[in-house]
Amino acid sequence: MSVQQLEQFRETIRNQLDRTVDFWLKYSHDTQYGGFFTCLGRDGQVYDELKYVWLQGRQVGDLYIGVIEFNFLFCAGGAFLRKHARVSNSSGQWKCAFCLTRDGRAVKVQRTIFSECFYILALDELSRVTGDKDMQLEAEQVMAQLVHWVQVDPSGLGRPPLPGDTPTSSMAVPMMLLCLVQQLSEARGPQEALKYQSVGQWCVQQILRHVQRGGTAVLENVSAGGQELKGCQGRLQNPGHALEAGWFLLQYAAQWGQQDLRDTAITQFIKQPFHSGWDVEHGGLFSFLDVDGLCPTQLEWSMKLWWPHCEALVAFLMAYTQTRRPELLESFTQVYNYTFKHFPDEQSGEWFGYLTQDGKVALDFKGGPFKGFFHVPRCLLLCENLLDQLLQKDGTRAGPGPV
Amino acid sequence: MSVQQLEQFRETIRNQLDRTVDFWLKYSHDTQYGGFFTCLGRDGQVYDELKYVWLQGRQVGDLYIGVIEFNFLFCAGGAFLRKHARVSNSSGQWKCAFCLTRDGRAVKVQRTIFSECFYILALDELSRVTGDKDMQLEAEQVMAQLVHWVQVDPSGLGRPPLPGDTPTSSMAVPMMLLCLVQQLSEARGPQEALKYQSVGQWCVQQILRHVQRGGTAVLENVSAGGQELKGCQGRLQNPGHALEAGWFLLQYAAQWGQQDLRDTAITQFIKQPFHSGWDVEHGGLFSFLDVDGLCPTQLEWSMKLWWPHCEALVAFLMAYTQTRRPELLESFTQVYNYTFKHFPDEQSGEWFGYLTQDGKVALDFKGGPFKGFFHVPRCLLLCENLLDQLLQKDGTRAGPGPV
Structure with missing residues (x-):
């Protein structure tokens, strides 16, 4: 991959970030x-x-x-x-x-x-x-x-507790908490980081329990004891969520210097969910999958949503920045090509959020009950920063570095 | 429309009902x-x-x-x-x-x-x-x-009551209650029918309040006072639901001899929602629409679901049976052609429930959290009964008759 290619990624991403910010600045404030x-x-x-x-x-x-x-x-x-x-x-x-x-x-x-x-x-x-x-x-x-x-x-x-409602552990919970731990401790110095250290460790352990089936799959829900659950809920995979967890773990691993955790994040939360979650026929990431290949019950399972693609971009670029393994930049490029071909709205700015399986716009709003000024700008800003880092360092320093 | 055509409808419908019943009989019982x-x-x-x-x-x-x-x-x-x-x-x-x-x-x-x-x-x-x-x-x-x-x-x-949660009237509530009133009173004689008469009248009045915009649209949610609500919730249309309400009202109108209500049901709950809800490009009924033509926020809005088609079949055939107006049988035929081309699974029996906008199977299960042994057999049985009635009476008695 040439420096020119990275420069081109950066240019597009900066431009998209500007357009996204403009859009929300112009229309969103009450x-x-x-x-x-x-x-x-x-x-x-x-x-x-x-x-x-x-x-x-x-x-x-x-x-x-x-x-x-x-x-x-x-x-x-x-x-x-x-x-x-x-x-x-x-x-x-x-x-x-x-x-x-x-x-x-x-x-x-x-x-x-x-x-x-x-x-x-x-x-x-x-x-x-x-x-x-x-x-x-x-x-x-x-x-x-x-x-x-x-x-x-x-x-x-x-x-209220119900007798058939087995306590389950949804990956969303430790992910959100870990995100907050990062938020509450970053830029506040080592004192604050130590304050939330044990909660952070707990979150990482909880997230890792979602690696199931001998390390071949990340499952969205497991039992409170960390075992696979029966039924649809237990077999559910959410590739975008696994990829997001992946880069949360990468950040954590970099912060605390945990190289094993970094490698687990890349192998099991980034590469594996990407390969099983990618639609080889039409391109793009599925929203939900069943680990046994059955049909998920979520009506949108095969739709291509904007946010898993945001998470995949960040995950691969961060993983590449930390390791400089070329295959990670190749996967980033694959996601990049699909994403920038399908999601940005050239006419009015910002991104479409919801495409059909074959990549047509299914819902054309820019903000809705679950889409706002969040995944797109976060992804673009993080990617821009990572590309800045890569371009400045390129040729001068190989090997992993903190994000 | 020839008698042969009606016979052919009936043959297909009987056959589909048998296959549906077989499927659930075989696999469903625990x-x-x-x-x-x-x-x-x-x-x-x-x-x-x-x-x-x-x-x-x-x-x-x-x-x-x-x-x-x-x-x-x-x-x-x-x-x-x-x-x-x-x-x-x-x-x-x-x-x-x-x-x-x-x-x-x-x-x-x-x-x-x-x-x-x-x-x-x-x-x-x-x-x-x-x-x-x-x-x-x-x-x-x-x-x-x-x-x-x-x-x-x-x-x-x-x-718990919340200050911003304006009381709203969802059409689902009086529809369900009216269905139960029919259930609790039918086949139990006039005594039972009288017992629930006032609840039934209340339901009908509540349902009629969902006709809005000068009679040009049925809206799924209105205020407790019967006014249009602001926002997406207020603009929401659910064509399948309006059609289902339509035949509930037809049954009620026939039971109580209310010809005006019958005509309202046909014009405003059956013909109008069918015409605005039909996808002229790909065929089939949309799941949700926004009365102002904006994009609904329901991800499945443009998908073709089995149950609105079931409701449309019953609504048009019942309306035709009550009135013998030829255009109602034409619309029935239009729905019939789409439905029997797309939903039944020739391989394993029963119907697929969820198609993409252009009619491909999007989820292939036969039963799920919201699809069971209900809409398909109810529709097929009611249509078979209506066709029996039409075929026996055909040529011998014109004009409206009770269902």
Whole structure:
């Protein structure tokens, strides 16, 4: 792979990042009530005023990363979230809402941890920029609550225990927690990193338990004891999620100097899910697969969604940057070619999110209940940074280096 | 349309009904624990042992309709449901589970009324066959609870009220209740019919409030006051659901001799949703549409699902049988041609449930979390009965007649 090729990747990625940021900057901000509109049509029109908290939190968390000029928007979004996201129930407990009205009234509360996760992401990012210690404290308090729900007692989530509901371990939970551990400790120095060290270790161990079938597959759900579960739930594979876990583990391995973990991440969370998850007929990554080759029950299993491709780009480029193994850059190129051919919307900017199996646009909105200002800019920014690193170092330093 | 054509429809439909019944009879019964396996792969293999209560209830309700030889299975399924479906919570209230393990332990309870609806359907059908008065009483008691949740106080469903969660009226609720009113009163004589008369009237009024935009559209969700709601939820159209409501209304109109209601059902719930919901490019009915022509947020919006086609077949054939208007038989034929070309599986029997927009099989299982022994046999049996009626009467009696 030539330097020119890497330069060309970088040029396209920088350009796409600019266009993506422009799109959200132009259409997303609610100047009347604060916060962000997340349901944006192909050309940026607001087709629903509901504000999804996952995306509010992610947007606040992401807007700032490397994009200093968004200071104003970013703070406005954070203020909206802090004012409205937390909802108390009659017994004095609280949860973050999943969805708010335009003016901030809670519409729906989920019985999972994810709204809280994105709330922490937003608070912590905002506290770093503003230096607001109170906000940082709140982020840490919510994190402590989250760790309690996950490791000690989930009853506060509001899901009554049922006799047939075997405790299961979904990979999403330790992944999200690990992401928050990185968030809460990075750029805050070794003191903060040590504070969350044991939670981070727990997350890594939990993620590794999803490698099943003698190391040949990452399964999305396992039993609380780390065994394969019966039925569809147990056989479910989510290639995009495995790839995302892969680069989370790469970051962690680089931070703590764990070369074995780096190699496990590359072999089992990046290369293997990519090879089994790639659609050899039409290209692109499947959304879900059944490890026994049965038909998944998720209606969108064969659709090509934007975010698994984002995760694959980051995973392969980070793995290549750490190891300089050429086959990793080849896989990156394969994903890159599919992604940039199919997802970006040349007409109106940003990316389409949902394609049919054979690569046609199936849903043309740019933002919706689960697509916002998150995966695309995070991927583009991380890839740009990695390419910067590769281009500056190319020819001067071989071998692995921290990301 | 010739008599030969109707005979040919009837022959195909009878044949398909036999094959469908054979399939479920052969693969669905759990001889060890009772109840039915509902997750059946293309060739009938059980790919998950979870038992979804909607489908257990529907299967018990449907197995018997006109298929006397299933007495044994049918009772076994009913016994499993009665033994396991009801789950009590800590405050002494109960709900029906949404999903049970193979041996009947509750896995999940939804905060909606639908599991209870199918439980009533099963109990009532079973009580009719066995003459078990206690079972009939339980069906009526659960029905009373349901009416209370819907008309008086939904708090027992377990969804805490939230300030941004505007009360909305989903068409599914009065449709299900109307279906149960028919179930609980049909074949039990005028006395029983009178007992549920006011609930039935309420359901019809509620359903009619979903006709919006000056009569040009049926919208799936409206405000509690019967107004159009803002956003995606308010603009949502579900053509299959409107068509199903259409034939529910036709049955009701025939029972109570309401010719105006019959005409409203045909014009606004059958012809209009069919014309706006039909995919002129690829054929078949869309799953969801946005009344303003925006992109729905449901990932499967453009997929062709089996059940809207079932509902369209029944709706047009029933409307034709009641009115003998030729254009209704033409539309029936249009749906029939698409349906029987795309959905039945010639290889293994039963129907595929989920096609891509252009008619390829996207998911090949025969039973899953939402597809069971319900829409296909109900549709085929009703169509066969309607065709019997048409063929016997053809040439001897013109004009509308009760179904």
